[in-house]
Amino acid sequence: MNSIAKEIIIGWLIGLFANLAGIYLYITIFFGDELMKTIHMAIGQGIMGNIIALGAILNFLPFFVFMKKRQYYRVRGVVIATLIAAGAVIFFEF
Numbered sequence: 001m002n003s004i005a006k007e008i009i010i011g012w013l014i015g016l017f018a019n020l021a022g023i024y025l026y027i028t029i030f031f032g033d034e035l036m037k038t039i040h041m042a043i044g045q046g047i048m049g050n051i052i053a054l055g056a057i058l059n060f061l062p063f064f065v066f067m068k069k070r071q072y073y074r075v076r077g078v079v080i081a082t083l084i085a086a087g088a089v090i091f092f093e094f
Contacts, residue, residue, distance in 0.1 A: 011077020014062045019085050022058030049092035056085040
């Protein structure tokens with residue numbers, strides 16, 4: 001695997017974990033219930049897309065850190081992770 005693909009994958013993984021961390025933080029701060037119970041409730045009520053979108057806000061942190069360090073291929077990976085999150089939002093909302 002060449003170094004460009006490796007950097008994009010690293011950025012994608014960091015973006016994915018940042019999004020998951022944002023979802024976890026949002027659920028624990030605002031719902032306080034068990035994680036899986038809250039996720040099932042959110043899917044049932046049709047608000048899972050909103051939770052994913054709010055979790056994606058945490059992707060700003062690695063995005064700007066990588067921009068500051070001029071690691072543009074990792075920035076591309078974070079953007080790809082954010083686009084995947086946007087696809088998940090569209091899936092859950094429609």
